[in-house]
Amino acid sequence: MPGRKRSRSNQGGVGGGGGDRPRIMPVGGGGTTGATVVRLNREARHRGLGAFEDMKLRIASTADVTAEAALASTFDGADMIVFERFGIAIVQADPDRMAAAVSAGVAEHGVVSARPERIYRAIGAGRGPRTLAGASRDYLLGYRAGVDALVEDLLGGEAGGAGARRAEEPQDPEEITETWGLRATGVTGSCFSGRGIKVAILDTGIDAGHPDFEGRIVASKSFIPDETVEDAQGHGTHCAGTACGPMQPAENQPRYGVAYGAELYVGKVLSNQGLGSDRTVIAGLEWALNEGCQVISMSLGAAVAINQPFDENYELIGQDALRSGSLLVAAAGNESRRPTFVAPVGSPANCPSIFAVAAVDRFDAVAFFSCAKRTMHPGGEINIAGPGVDVLSSMPRALGGWDFLSGTSMATPHVAGIAALYAESDPGLRGMALWGALVKNARHIGGEVADVGAGLVYAP
Incomplete structure (x- = not known):
């Protein structure tokens, strides 16, 4: 597709195979x-x-x-x-x-x-994963070569290391019409757009003047004192783009949005520093539920200790949502350092009545930062996985307009958008029935249930 314009961070094409490395957005909190x-x-x-x-x-x-x-x-x-x-x-x-x-x-x-x-966070200090930009190119290439050699030694060449390396190379950016996440989850083959479904994004707000959101935002509110709903941080705009971005983005960008026909509600519950608290998150949840949003996406969280019980306050809110025909979808967290350390699912995603989302890469492998079930007590389960590595979506115009990010934050709006597609496909799929449809139709990708739940989310 000649003439395709790319954002400043998009020099390697979809997948970030070259140029700037993708940033990983920590989901965790402290204090x-x-x-x-x-x-x-x-x-x-x-x-x-x-x-x-x-x-x-x-x-x-x-x-x-x-x-x-x-x-x-x-x-x-x-x-x-x-x-x-x-x-x-x-x-x-x-x-x-x-x-x-x-x-x-x-x-x-x-x-x-x-x-x-x-305190809840979208990004900031704390035990978040190391940003890939912090690793040198030589280190990353050496690490990959070492892994390839080890796999070939163990499998006697059956793994096809050279072929695997070729598969990781980005496609010609001029030939890309949609992101890898949309292809992997079957979104591009779906006949549904989320039309008539209210989707709320509770995050750092949105760049309402972004060309990909003109006329799309039905309602928005800021619950952060002295800040408008405008997103100076970028996290919220990126998540809104994945969940509800347009069928045909501006400037010939590849399609990155799932439910392009959904009604978009934006609640700013995290500040321009990516910080919020119980009062801002709960205020946003009350607003979204009172507005009748059938799907509520929360790429936010607070880290918890292994075997720490879930928060009963958010569990009751999750139950309220399900009774009301709504589904709360939340990021599992990015505190893991696989394979040496796997952190437990953070709050509020660890509540049994909140749909917890893990992150996988384009090869269906669980992301090294993705949290998992680490408790013998009820709660803390991963329900499903979504594309969460090298995800292209919208960013505020002041930050380049589009960018690649990685994290369970990026997997969560994929699931929220696909939930809207199911909700459109059948008026009976609301609340717990919508939960069941997502789990039932997930694509099996192997791995442990504790890591990826039912598998990779898949569109109707």
Whole structure:
């Protein structure tokens, strides 16, 4: 296709075989905000709130105003925000007074649990995978040569090392009409576009002026104080592009979007630094569910320890979504260093009622950074895998317009977009039925269930 224009990071064609190396987007978190997440007893909510009212706290409730306005009010004098749909509150108060109020609420059976408010991330500091750009070209070529030699020695040449190396070389960029992820998941052969299905992307926002999203965004809200929904970070725009990018991108870019006919909802729950917290994530979830979004994509998370239980607050939100005919799709996390270390699925993807997504490469091999089930307790499962290595999608125009990224963050919107295709194909596929359709129709790619779940997501 003569005349194809490529982004600055696209010098090696789709697959990143040359030029700039793809960046890996860590999904993980660490630290707390100093506030407390309190789960109220829905049957005795007034007794739970009473303990905090006695402290003379200023309380904002989403029953009275929108989630966005209530969130903003917590930075304008309010000490407590109550998300009525979920029976969850975020409280900022003196630690000693907070402990006393929680104890009183528990004694009155109005408070079920309390924990520190966590920080969630799309990208930033923490135990994320090493960026491939940080490895020298000589190191990467030497590493590949060593692996090829070892495989050929073990298999007596059956592996075809030279052929494998040729397969890794990028195709002629002028011949590429869609990304490898769309081909591998059967999207390019699907007759569905996600038309009529509401897909929410909860992330760092979106470049609303990007040519590939003109007229596509049905609704958007920022839950980050003092920041608009505009994405200066890039993570959210990239994820939105994969899930709902256009059939024919601008500037002759290859097609990278799955559900190009879906109705796109964008909730900014992570800042331009890629950081959020329970209050921003929960506010976004309440908004998306109240808007009736059938698919909600979350390429965000907080790292957890091996055998750490899932968060019951997000499990209840996941159950609420399934009952409402919605599916929460979340990234499993990028903390692994395979083969020497495999990290557990992060929060909130480790909840049993949230659809957890691992990442694989173009050869159906699990990505070295992809997290897996590492617990004997309920939860922490991988449900499915998606394309998550060398993924081309949209980026804010200020960052080049398009770029290659890698991570479970990139696999998640592939799954969310394909979920929208299934939802369009059959009005009965909502909530748990949609979950079942994705699992039932996944393509078997081998590997352990703990790593890839049912296999690679596959379009209807």
